[in-house]
Amino acid sequence: MLEITNLIKRYGQDEPVLKGLDLAVEGNSVVAIVGASGAGKSTLLRCINRLVEPTSGSIKLNGTEIVNLRRRELRRVRRKIGMVFQGFNLIDRLTVMENVLAGRLGYVSLFQAVTRRFPAEDIERAFALMERVGIAHYANKRADELSGGERQRVGVVRALMQEPEVLLADEPTASLDPRTSEQIMMLLQSLASELSLPVLINIHNVAQARSYTDRIVGLRHGTMIFDGTPVEFDKEALDAIYGGIESPEDASTTPERGSKERESDHDPT
Amino acid sequence: MTRPDPSEKSDARAWRKPPFIANPLLRYGLLALLAGYLSWALTTLPFNWERIGEGLPRAARIFGGGFPPNFSRFDLLLTGFTESLQIAILATLLGVLLSIPFAVMAARNIAPLPIYLLGRTVIIVSRSFHPVIVAILFVAAVGFGPLAGILTLTLYSIGFVGKLLAEEIEEIDWGQVEAMRSTGAGYLATLYYAVFPQILPRQVGLSMYQLDSNLRASAVVGIVGAGGIGSTLMNAFGRYDYDFAFAILLVIIAVILISEGVSGWVRKRIW
Amino acid sequence: MVDNDDLLAARIWRRHNPREQLVRYGAMLVTLMLVVWAVRDIDIFWPWVWDAPNQISNLGSRMWPPDPSRLGEILDAMVETVHIATLATMLTIFIALPVSYIAAQNTTPNRACLWLGRFILVASRSVNTIIWALLFVAIFGPGVLAGILAIMCRSVGFIGKLMSEAIEEIDRRPVEAMEATGASKAKVIVYAIVPQVVPAFFAIVILRWDINIRESTVLGLVGAGGIGVILQGSIDTFAWQTVATILVAIILLVLIGEAITALLRRRVM
Numbered sequence: 001m002l003e004i005t006n007l008i009k010r011y012g013q014d015e016p017v018l019k020g021l022d023l024a025v026e027g028n029s030v031v032a033i034v035g036a037s038g039a040g041k042s043t044l045l046r047c048i049n050r051l052v053e054p055t056s057g058s059i060k061l062n063g064t065e066i067v068n069l070r071r072r073e074l075r076r077v078r079r080k081i082g083m084v085f086q087g088f089n090l091i092d093r094l095t096v097m098e099n100v101l102a103g104r105l106g107y108v109s110l111f112q113a114v115t116r117r118f119p120a121e122d123i124e125r126a127f128a129l130m131e132r133v134g135i136a137h138y139a140n141k142r143a144d145e146l147s148g149g150e151r152q153r154v155g156v157v158r159a160l161m162q163e164p165e166v167l168l169a170d171e172p173t174a175s176l177d178p179r180t181s182e183q184i185m186m187l188l189q190s191l192a193s194e195l196s197l198p199v200l201i202n203i204h205n206v207a208q209a210r211s212y213t214d215r216i217v218g219l220r221h222g223t224m225i226f227d228g229t230p231v232e233f234d235k236e237a238l239d240a241i242y243g244g245i246e247s248p249e250d251a252s253t254t255p256e257r258g259s260k261e262r263e264s265d266h267d268p269t
Numbered sequence: 270m271t272r273p274d275p276s277e278k279s280d281a282r283a284w285r286k287p288p289f290i291a292n293p294l295l296r297y298g299l300l301a302l303l304a305g306y307l308s309w310a311l312t313t314l315p316f317n318w319e320r321i322g323e324g325l326p327r328a329a330r331i332f333g334g335g336f337p338p339n340f341s342r343f344d345l346l347l348t349g350f351t352e353s354l355q356i357a358i359l360a361t362l363l364g365v366l367l368s369i370p371f372a373v374m375a376a377r378n379i380a381p382l383p384i385y386l387l388g389r390t391v392i393i394v395s396r397s398f399h400p401v402i403v404a405i406l407f408v409a410a411v412g413f414g415p416l417a418g419i420l421t422l423t424l425y426s427i428g429f430v431g432k433l434l435a436e437e438i439e440e441i442d443w444g445q446v447e448a449m450r451s452t453g454a455g456y457l458a459t460l461y462y463a464v465f466p467q468i469l470p471r472q473v474g475l476s477m478y479q480l481d482s483n484l485r486a487s488a489v490v491g492i493v494g495a496g497g498i499g500s501t502l503m504n505a506f507g508r509y510d511y512d513f514a515f516a517i518l519l520v521i522i523a524v525i526l527i528s529e530g531v532s533g534w535v536r537k538r539i540w
Numbered sequence: 541m542v543d544n545d546d547l548l549a550a551r552i553w554r555r556h557n558p559r560e561q562l563v564r565y566g567a568m569l570v571t572l573m574l575v576v577w578a579v580r581d582i583d584i585f586w587p588w589v590w591d592a593p594n595q596i597s598n599l600g601s602r603m604w605p606p607d608p609s610r611l612g613e614i615l616d617a618m619v620e621t622v623h624i625a626t627l628a629t630m631l632t633i634f635i636a637l638p639v640s641y642i643a644a645q646n647t648t649p650n651r652a653c654l655w656l657g658r659f660i661l662v663a664s665r666s667v668n669t670i671i672w673a674l675l676f677v678a679i680f681g682p683g684v685l686a687g688i689l690a691i692m693c694r695s696v697g698f699i700g701k702l703m704s705e706a707i708e709e710i711d712r713r714p715v716e717a718m719e720a721t722g723a724s725k726a727k728v729i730v731y732a733i734v735p736q737v738v739p740a741f742f743a744i745v746i747l748r749w750d751i752n753i754r755e756s757t758v759l760g761l762v763g764a765g766g767i768g769v770i771l772q773g774s775i776d777t778f779a780w781q782t783v784a785t786i787l788v789a790i791i792l793l794v795l796i797g798e799a800i801t802a803l804l805r806r807r808v809m
Contacts, residue, residue: 090717113727118284315620323681324680327679358574358575411596526662
């Protein structure tokens with residue numbers, strides 16, 4: 001269960017990117033977060049695992065307050081939060097297996113990490129998950145030899161290796177072609193129910209959000225202006241979120257926009 | 270989704286990082302080669318351990334004698350530096366001017382083969398020798414003093430600037446040359462109108478870089494007698510004047526940092 | 541600029557506008573003044589200059605033909621030169637890597653370490669190899685140890701600076717992904733930074749080895765071992781034909797070194 005209350009994030013003295021957001025996600029629901037570029041979607045996800053430091057507010061994961069954790073405890077909580085990135089963020093020069101096992105870095109010792117001697121059950125788990133998403137035969141290939149869809153599968157498996165209690169996906173399909181992105185959305189949806197894992201997905205593509213998620217949250221200028229089921233998400237809601245900004249269909253076909261937003265959302269430290 | 274081959278699965282379950290070099294023969298061969306080389310090098314090199322053992326007290330004496338650095342003979346220091354600067358300026362000017370014909374000679378796309386080979390040879394030879402070796406030869410030929418330094422650094426600049434410039438010429442936009450030729454321009458006119466404008470920005474930047482680099486080198490060629498601050502430093506070292514030597518060293522470092530900064534600034538402005 | 545229209549109207553064509561013209565003339569004037577000052581002020585006995593071509597060709601003729609009688613000795617000294625360069629390059633790595641780590645803005649533990657690292661790099665780079673050699677010969681006496689130390693002291697700055705730049709230029713995204721798994725700083729370095737800088741590392745070390753071979757040919761001129769010792773001895777005894785042999789040997793050594801580095805570089809890339 002993930003509970004966010006009154007979350008505010010402000011960079012420097014600018015207008016806040018997130019203006020007192022409240023959100024609760026439980027069980028194995030798949031939540032799509034939609035909104036135009038700069039609405040604060042990416043910042044919201046990055047606040048949850050504190051890749052971006054929230055200015056104020058509270059974020060609780062299964063009862064643990066995340067916002068004021070110190071480094072060691074923060075790392076402990078991060079292990080429980082899997083993240084999938086728009087640009088996959090794989091380590092290109094390492095093999096697929098090493099990338100996948102990197103998801104266990106929060107659990108193993110430094111010696112094990114350096115020598116790549118991971119516990120047998122981690123390796124077993126890695127193979128099982130890779131087989132589940134269909135990339136096990138690439139185990140010893142270099143990550144940069146894979147296609148976009150395969151790379152994102154590696155990213156998903158890496159996040160699942162953490163045995164997460166919640167999965168965050170930041171525009172997981174924005175760098176992929178339409179067919180592959182459907183596959184990845186389908187994968188996320190079925191994994192959520194198989195592993196009974198809540199999943200938060202930032203997404204530009206409203207059509208995909210409608211068909212693959214249980215709940216849609218609409219952000220505009222850092223405030224939540226829609227929260228409901230895909231069925232309730234109608235023309236009116238769409239206009240409220242994107243109105244006067246840009247067409248969502250345009251946005252879904254231009255991945256650069258997402259990455260631009262990401263860069264500006266980065267915590268400068 | 271593709272399922273992995275089950276036969277592959279059984280041994281894949283015990284995963285180990287694929288080694289950096291796949292071929293085990295090559296991997297262990299390289300390690301053995303390295304070990305062999307190290308033992309060969311370390312056993313054959315003549316280390317005079319007795320003399321090295323005296324190192325620490327000597328270091329203490331040198332640094333003890335060197336601190337605080339003595340700036341009392343400032344005029345001598347200044348003379349040395351002025352001479353280094355003059356050597357660097359003249360050598361850069363001569364070197365950069367002379368590097369142009371050599372670069373044209375050493376560019377495969379505009380020079381006929383025999384000329385090209387000649388130009389390449391000059392550049393390779395002048396790049397193979399460290400300036401200090403060239404300096405010691407020029408000192409032997411024309412005597413101690415700044416003249417040897419200028420000749421050395423001129424040759425050094427020809428090698429360096431000439432090589433880069435030749436590469437630049439080889440990468441020019443050939444269309445401009447064809448356009449000039451189609452107007453009926455001769456060889457020199459083509460060079461002047463179609464080739465030089467394309468390499469000029471690079472040439473100006475290189476000249477600044479070379480001035481900086483020659484100033485550094487002029488401090489060094491003096492050590493074998495080719496004038497400048499290096500000669501002053503060598504004299505101070507030879508007379509065990511460590512406090513003066515350290516003063517010179519500090520000033521050399523300061524000047525090099527300033528010159529690097531200035532040359533970097535100018536190059537940024539030009540590009 | 542302003543009077544361009546007038547010029548166009550009057551059909552006067554100028555290559556440069558007045559402002560550019562002024563800057564160009566200014567730069568030329570300054571250069572000219574510097575040259576005049578340098579030529580007038582420098583301590584050169586001009587008749588020697590006019591005699592220089594004679595002297596140089598005279599020296600050249602005394603070198604011909606090269607005398608191979610001391611070839612065995614020269615070859616031994618060549619091997620020693622290569623040893624100095626290779627051992628020094630290898631040893632440098634152990635110092636340069638930690639220094640580059642603290643001198644890179646994104647990995648340095650704190651400000652003090654950053655400035656310490658940068659100070660080491662600048663100090664090492666501003667003192668030429670042969671001056672380092674002078675110092676170490678005074679301390680440890682003439683011999684290869686002084687040579688190895690001198691080459692190391694200069695190479696630390698070179699390798700360290702380029703490596704710290706390589707570290708600063710890495711892709712931030714894998715680092716972010718590793719942080720999100722809850723990995724500690726050391727593990728993030730091992731997984732997300734080291735793999736990214738490995739190719740640069742090999743390229744830099746190979747490049748410096750090539751430079752070090754050239755540099756170690758002159759160490760002997762101040763007594764720090766290698767071929768330079770024999771060169772100095774032959775010049776002192778006016779054995780010009782032996783000098784010629786040594787020069788040819790140096791050219792061959794440098795060309796072989798260049799060929800090896802080109803080969804290695806292709807292998808590594």
